[in-house]
Amino acid sequence: MRLSRSPSARIAIVYAALVTLLTGAVCFMAADAAEVTGPIGAAATATFVIGAGSIGLTLWMGRRAARTIRTVTDAARHLANGELDHRIAAPASHESRELAESFNRMADLFQDRMRDLEAEQRLLAVVMETMADGVIALDANNRVRLINRPAQRLLMTDAQATHGRPLAEVVRDFEVLEVATRSAATRQIQHAELELLHQRRFLSVIATPISADIGEGVLLTLQDVTDLRQVQTTRREFVSNVSHELRNPLASVSAMVEILESGAIDDREATLDFLGRIQNDVGRMTALVNELLELSSLESGQMPIHLAPVNLVEVVGVVVERFRLTAAVQEVEIGHCVPADAPYVMAERAKLGQILTNLIENALRFTPRGGRVTLSSSATARWVEIRVADSGVGIPREHLPHVFERFYKVDRSRSDGGTGLGLAIVKHLVQAHGGDVTAASAEGEGSVFTLTLRRAT
């Protein structure tokens, strides 16, 4: 029987047994003296009744106390199982009610603390997942305790595959491991920049030693610095390209001035020839500086584009006419087949003219005698495509993806006066119109540059 196992029930049973024994003894004594009636009999009866009453009362109290303990034990078990909403219903008796209320207050407090803890954990998780940098927390044995999504992405792994595993198994690049180990050994912040070869990305790693109640470890912060590196490289290349483009004409001008100074100035014919060349070189430098300025203001967004419906056939006609003489001199045929009812495009008229001029200039420059340059167009419900096609030398396949880059020239040895900026300007201008430009080419057969602009409604 369960009741007999509880301490209060045991006390009750012992107490009841004692009272019963006492009552029995009194009765026996009375029986011996043959005095079962009269005052002694009444006393015996009273004692018996009190004894029986005491037994009943003690049993009842013991049972009630046992029930209270059972209820509290049960409630504690629910709480331990994570049922934080579980509470004890207020019992009738004063003591039990006090116990139940104390227990419920404790459960409320516990639930509040757990709620706060969960909220903090959720906030931490959100911060970890939304931050741009990768974060990895390592324990004292260099095992991954925590890893956020940017870190998983950079290291091309997932949380399940990494949790609890040694860092050496998670990271392929030994520099990351080295930085973490160094920081753990020296208990100092360590920093390294490395290249993730498999992803062709650059990473900045900062390892910070941590010591907390939960133990020592290292916090790794991973920052993708590829774009920053790219900017630095581009800037370096830019300075080198500009210097390179300016050096030749400057050297040439300087040499010719020297020759003139050293006596050639007296030879009128030579002087005129030198002056012509100097003018040519100065022209090249001026064109370069102008294109650089234009590109710079395009890239910085200082040159806003004012879009308006533009009559495509009219703009194409004007630009083609402008090149007719040059083309004739080069013995290249030039024309267009844009229909008279071609849809209007959303563009800034002068800028569209400049884009087409750049593309036609290139087409004429790379199309040998007897070739042809043709402009055409087609339209969909929302877009208009304008193509500038030539039957020239074409662009080798490996160079095609780069022709829109600044200073890119397919044949650097050609001294055709190009700066390598023309197509970069075209791309920026088209993108500023909300459109796009692509190039297709077959070496020896020709090239097609296609502009896509929004159709005017």
Ligand code: ADP
């Ligand atoms: P550039 O001022 O040197 O012409 P661009 O940016 O206009 O500079 O062009 C970049 C390179 O792309 C050129 O140097 C040339 O090699 C190549 N290219 C551009 N247009 C054509 C074309 N229509 N046919 C062949 N090659 C071209």
